[in-house]
Amino acid sequence: MSTPTSAVVCTDLSFGWPDGEPVFNHLSMTVGTGRTGLIGVNGSGKSTLLHLLAGRLRPTGGSVTVHGKLGYLPQDVSLAAAVTVEQALGIAEVRAALRAIENGDSSEANFTVVGEQWDVDERARATLDSLGLTGVALDRRIGELSGGESVLLCLAAQLLQAPAVLLLDEPTNNLDLAGRERLYDAVRSWRGSLLVVTHDRDLLELVDQIGDLRKGEIRWYGGNFTCYEAAVAQEQEAAERVVRVAEQDLRRQQRELADARVKLDRRLRYGQKMHDTKREPKIVMNERRRQAQVAAGKHRTLHLERLADAKERLARSEEALREDRTIRIDLPATEVPPGRDVLTLRQLRTRCQQPTDLELRGPERVALVGRNGAGKTTLLDTIVGAVEPAGGSVSVPVPVRYLPQRLDVLDGALTVAQNVCRFAPNATDNQIRARLARFLFRGRRADQPVSTLSGGERFRASLAALLLAEPAPQLLLLDEPTNNLDMASVGELTDALESYRGALIVASHDTAFLRGIGITRWLLLDGTLADTDPV
Known part of the structure; x- marks a missing residue:
């Protein structure tokens, strides 16, 4: 009410x-x-x-x-x-x-x-x-x-x-x-x-x-x-204790069931031995065998019920534990030597900014920062050739992949799996689906049309298509990559990019994310470069 x-x-x-x-x-x-x-x-x-x-x-x-x-x-x-x-x-x-x-x-x-x-x-x-x-x-x-x-x-x-x-x-x-x-x-x-x-x-x-x-x-x-974090941490600590107790109880019930089976088997073998040696009248031995079988059945049923109860308690306890599904990103194992030329901008001008000079060598990682409208997206579009420069030159001598902010690299009419196949035509269907599973597209989710995906799902599908593309990128360009990710997936993306051995250029306003991925240089879109965090 x-x-x-x-x-x-x-x-x-x-x-x-x-x-x-x-x-x-x-x-x-x-x-x-x-x-x-x-x-x-x-x-x-x-x-x-x-x-x-x-x-x-x-x-x-x-x-x-x-x-x-x-x-x-x-x-x-x-x-x-x-x-x-x-x-x-x-x-x-x-x-x-x-x-x-x-x-x-x-x-x-x-x-x-x-x-x-x-x-x-x-x-x-x-x-x-x-x-x-x-x-x-x-x-x-x-x-x-x-x-x-x-x-x-x-x-x-x-x-x-x-x-x-x-x-x-x-x-x-x-x-x-x-x-x-x-x-x-x-x-x-x-x-x-x-x-x-x-x-x-x-x-x-x-x-x-x-x-x-x-x-x-x-x-x-x-x-x-x-x-919220403090309350959840307290809840999870208590839930973990309950799970540990439930696990111990389950193991105890499993041991007791095994011990009961051993004892019952011994009794049955003893009864069979008595029957074979005919030490008592047959009618007496048959009655004892029947009573032993009934008792054994009741005993086994009792232990099985206790075991089932223990399993149910454990399942209920585990439901209180948080196991957020996160993307598991295996970035291409592309190692760029420190001296290799990756990107060179010579007096590059776009419609939004003054001439920019930049030399990127080896596995460097650069953050593009600046106010909205300063030209971060335009600069990235120009580097990959989507926009013609107003002046100057761009040289990219290595394989490059670009994840734009608008997430329009996918065909909305195709499924997630079909889109990935466009970027990796030599991969088998099994390989594509196995890789998509690491981005949480399992089973029929891989067959969803891209047009039906949420913002976060579209990001994951776009990222999967680019990172599974052939040839593997030695330079990654990302435009506001954390916009559509939940907190757990931002952490996973941070860990993945931190271990990536290629070069990286990221446009983002998420300063915590930029610091987490080990940015080496900061390019302010007023044409200046900084070796330390300018924010």
Whole structure:
């Protein structure tokens, strides 16, 4: 039941995909006023749940109730390039009516459109400025904005409507460091009900409670992410103790069953010996044999029941242990000698930046850092030949693979396995499926069309296709690779890249990830190189 402060109520919520795969089955939850974080492994249904709350998907059972106006910022912000900022903010019609009134058109229709929104320009400007979009004019077109600016603009549109309930799905994915800080400030100052799906630890430190979505159910924890980690660690320590006790009990029952079988076998052999030597009347010996067999059967059944109970207790205990499925990445064993030329940029100019010089030799790893719109993605696109340089030259004398931020390297109409086959045509179907299993695409999951995958699943499929490609890459280019990964998989990717023996260029705003993979040089997109972390 809802309480006076509850903002979102789900009752017996059920949902499944058209292929019959269930996502939720009789899920009930209540989210009240305050900041709530929702976490879970990729594919657990976090974004699907937000779609259901926002009314973009219809549940197959149960109900969703939202108290008050709802705002929703989806994970994949999509705005047409020709749309203006005022249109994206939802204030174009009001501004047009205001201009008409200022020009002498006092028709009732214009006043009806304006209503109480006479200060719409001032409120819009203040909202944009609070998110760092100071230089973005209201008549500017979306096509002129960076991906991060588009995300902040969509957030501004939601804030301008002053919803009672705000849903955010991975809002920091495309934001630079400055943009993230602006979003953090907006979250800190939020006074309504906020539900945010995110893998951003800094953002999770700002919430009042965390919901952990697992196997279609949500477990709630009070406090921020630090409190959540401490509570989970305590739970897991207790669960491990229970499992150890259950394992000891199982081993004891197995020993007792084995001992009982030995004793019963001895009795049966003794009874057979007595029967063979005919030391007692036959009718007596037959009765004793029958009684022994009945007793042996009861004894065996008793021990088997105890063993089955012990196995069941162990299974129940193990269910409390967390074994998050993570990708197991075996990067190609490509060792690049320290002196080998891998990449050379000579006065390279793109439409976004000044001339850049860079020489990459051996297994060096470079981080591309800079604000949104500084040209990180354009530089990577230019290195792989997807964009023509405005000047200068690019030389890449080794096999190179590129994982773009937009994850468009795969054909959405093909299955995951078929896409990998495109990159590794000489690999057998068994080899491809065995390798895909390490990226959590097992069995029929490898036969899913790419168009049906979630953001995290699409990332895993793209990464699998590139890393299993032939020939093995000696230079990897990654553009915001942690955007769509859960925390466990980010750790796995970090470990894999740390052990990779080829050269690496990574564009990312995730400074913890960059430090974890052993970056040797930092390229700031103002043309300077640094040997130490400039952040």
